Amino acid sequence: MLSIDEAFRKFKWRLELNDREQKNATARHKEVREYIQSKFDIDRDFLTGSYARHTKTKPLKDIDIFFVMGDSEKHYLKKSPEVVLDDYEQALIDEYGKKAVLRQRRSINVDFGVSVDTDDNTDYRIISVDVVPAFASGKNYEIPDSDEGEWIKTNPEIHAEKATAAHKDYTKEWKGLVRMAKYWNNNDKHGEKPVKPSFLIEVMALECLYGGWGGQFDREMQSLFATLADRIGDIWDDPAGLGPPISASMDAARIANARQALNAAASQASMAIHHARQGRTGEALRIWRDLFGPKFPLS
Numbered sequence: 001m002l003s004i005d006e007a008f009r010k011f012k013w014r015l016e017l018n019d020r021e022q023k024n025a026t027a028r029h030k031e032v033r034e035y036i037q038s039k040f041d042i043d044r045d046f047l048t049g050s051y052a053r054h055t056k057t058k059p060l061k062d063i064d065i066f067f068v069m070g071d072s073e074k075h076y077l078k079k080s081p082e083v084v085l086d087d088y089e090q091a092l093i094d095e096y097g098k099k100a101v102l103r104q105r106r107s108i109n110v111d112f113g114v115s116v117d118t119d120d121n122t123d124y125r126i127i128s129v130d131v132v133p134a135f136a137s138g139k140n141y142e143i144p145d146s147d148e149g150e151w152i153k154t155n156p157e158i159h160a161e162k163a164t165a166a167h168k169d170y171t172k173e174w175k176g177l178v179r180m181a182k183y184w185n186n187n188d189k190h191g192e193k194p195v196k197p198s199f200l201i202e203v204m205a206l207e208c209l210y211g212g213w214g215g216q217f218d219r220e221m222q223s224l225f226a227t228l229a230d231r232i233g234d235i236w237d238d239p240a241g242l243g244p245p246i247s248a249s250m251d252a253a254r255i256a257n258a259r260q261a262l263n264a265a266a267s268q269a270s271m272a273i274h275h276a277r278q279g280r281t282g283e284a285l286r287i288w289r290d291l292f293g294p295k296f297p298l299s
Helices: 004-014 019-039 049-053 071-078 081-096 156-169 174-185 199-208 217-231 252-277 281-292
Strands: 042-048 063-069 101-103 108-111 128-137 140-145 150-154
Touching: 004 174, 004 217, 004 281, 019 042, 019 063, 019 081, 019 128, 042 049, 042 156, 049 063, 049 156, 049 199, 063 071, 071 128, 081 101, 081 108, 081 128, 081 140, 156 174, 156 199, 174 199, 174 217, 174 281, 199 217, 217 252, 252 281
Parallel strands: 063 128
Antiparallel strands: 042 063, 101 108, 108 128, 128 140, 140 150
16 A cells, blocks of 8 residues: 555656656647747747646646737737737637637637546646737736736746745745645536636745645645635735736635635545544545545555
8 A cells, every 4th residue: 555655746746747748738839839920920939837837737738828929019009908819819710710719818728629537637638728918028028918908017937936946945845735736726526616716826835835845745735725725815916026916816705615625625634644643544545535636546
């Protein structure tokens, strides 16, 4: 039987991108990048978001691609952000079809029609990408926000720097813990994700994972769930100090639902730790499996 530490390390490994998934992801985002380059004046494009920060969890979807547009496209900045999103949406519909393209608040999602099995496997294929129109603004960027009705500033490079620093300070275990928390957040038993957007978990973890790596995954996760539950109602600003709060979409009802789910997770984690202390490792593993989902191993 696996020990608790062995199970968590196997779980962490299962949530990491393997070579076959990396190859498919590279092919897919390269395909989309080349297509957008053929439709708009693009100065440069690069991967951002949790995929680029190595905090993306499984199943792999919504890989963010930033498209920094050139001078000939700056007329968009004088218009409603809806206009550039309209044009990107239509360009992607022309290539991938209407059913595969989803308009979002700040991006356009392209779904590749990949199904997910009961074990959260996708046959090593990525599910979707998010296309983000952007303009350089000094060292930062401006992106459209249809909810705000304006162009907002952001800097995903600062987000990446903060994640890298947190990972280093946590004996390089920080990103693994964040992926686990995000995987819990994706668990089908929740219905809708308790914490939305998932990036909010990562932003909170910059403060909520503190004091350095304690050496035990089960205790780290129990403490993280409890702290997230305690602080889910706080205002969590953009780590780059530029855009609206990352927690802006968490209204009172969402906060209450998330707090309930996080407290339940912390309680389950405490129960699993108790069973492990009593030598009931199998029962502890089953509780962790129920808490996280099918990627958590029992053997």
